[in-house]
Amino acid sequence: MSERTSETGFVPVDAVYAGTDNAYTRLSAGERLREARTAKGLTLESASARTRIRRDYLEALETMDPRGLPAQAYAIGYLRTYARFLELDEAALVEQFKAEADTQTGRATPTAPQQTREIKLPRGLIGVVAILTFVALAAWWYSSAISGDSVFDDIPRPPDAQLAEGQSDGVFTTELSQLAATDIWSNLPSLNPSDDAIPDLTLRASAPVFLEVRDADGRILFSRELRVDETYRPLREAGLTITAEDGGRVMVENADGDIRPLGEPGQPVTDAPLYRQDNTDPT
Template identity: 50%
Template sequence: MSSQTRMAGFVPVDSVFSENGASYVQYSAGDRLREARAKAGLTLDSASARTRIRRDYLEALETMDTRGLPARAYALGYLRTYAGFLGIEPVGIVDQFKREVDTETGRAVPSAGAKTRDPIKLPRGVFGALLILVSVASVAWWYSEQAPSFGAIANLPSPPDAAPEWARADFQPELRAADIGSIWTGVPLGDAAAGERLTLRATAPTSLEVQDASGRILYSRSLVVGDIYQTREDGLTFSASDAGAIQLERGGVDLGTLGLAGIPVENIAVASAEPAAGELE
């Protein structure tokens, strides 16, 4: 047999000829599955048991009834498994199955182009009318914003005479001389009625702290030579790191020092300091 004769008579390995010599090439993918199963002597039930694919799925594959098949990806997976089990080349029958199913369902036939919507056509002159309306609205808005500034109902400022005195631009507060004497009204001054004032003067570096009768600190500072503390209040107590460095005066009279030189004192009254000052004289 020549090579040309062999090529002319060549058919795929999975093709089986019927009695009249027609090959499966003319059969659908479902027919090929059914014929292969019949040649193997299997029923749908036995094929389902051996492939573990539901019987109704196998039947749907053989009848190419897509309504009885699961989703497309799962159906093609079952088809590959079933074809391999029956000795049919899976890739070829899957392609044939997809092609025939798509043609039957209309997916493989180019459908008419989707009808495009006609663009909405507005009557002639609508754009011009819209532009005019927008312009009029803009002018009206601008006029409503500007009208109060020059209209008859504008918010005019109040006349100068209507404003309170303190709000006028030319208002000048009245400057009154402070009454110094009124500052001491109601303050217990003791000897202040006689005009006497107690003066503490530092004659050497020292520290001085002054407290009132309630214990509140009125004065606390480190003094240098020449520093002065004056008061008219009675009942004060004094503390100093060097009592001899504090010179006392009242009403121009020298009362001596707060204490002995180099000796610290704490919370002593002026009355108790005067005898100590007398001892130094």
């Protein structure tokens, strides 16, 4: 009996196949790949770097897990490249892998795990949908209004519409008298009162000059600089006062065409009465 026979008469399985051509029949295709890689002293990372095959693909081939592999054509190509790199029989290893993968998983086509695809709506799509919905509702409402069909047909008419059709109880049957516009606006106080006894004056600037006119209560009626030949016609109202930085630059003209300066040339005029108390002549 062989040296490897135990005292109990048990013969190890590896002793049966030792030295024969069927030594690989006890290993799966993935185990053959892993055994050949470790025999070369390579890790999955180093094998991936040298074969340019992703590490997870190599690991899926060695663990016989088709779920971690791409489509069948790519997986078989990776398997051939990996077997050639490890100096294994490519054809035999491919056939063994197909048979074992089909037996273990019930499917002959290794597939990679499907990734969940997240569906994202384009930016602004919700706003566009809301606008289109609003436009559609507006168009429907407008078409209903044009055709005469309305959801508000059952609403009762307002009382004034009934009165216009002669269905009133006589309360508003009396016609109002027609008033002329002249009657409405008659006897109203004037917004620009004038005294016929006060002369109609025009103030003209012979040179640029600052001018200010106040009423009897001290309220400013006019206050700014007049340009050359610019005029100002004050109200024909008693109690007006005038202030000018140079009385000689302000020419006072009356309705008769008389022209005289407001004051002496170069002399300022301050709060001087624009009209005399008898309201007949200007100052």
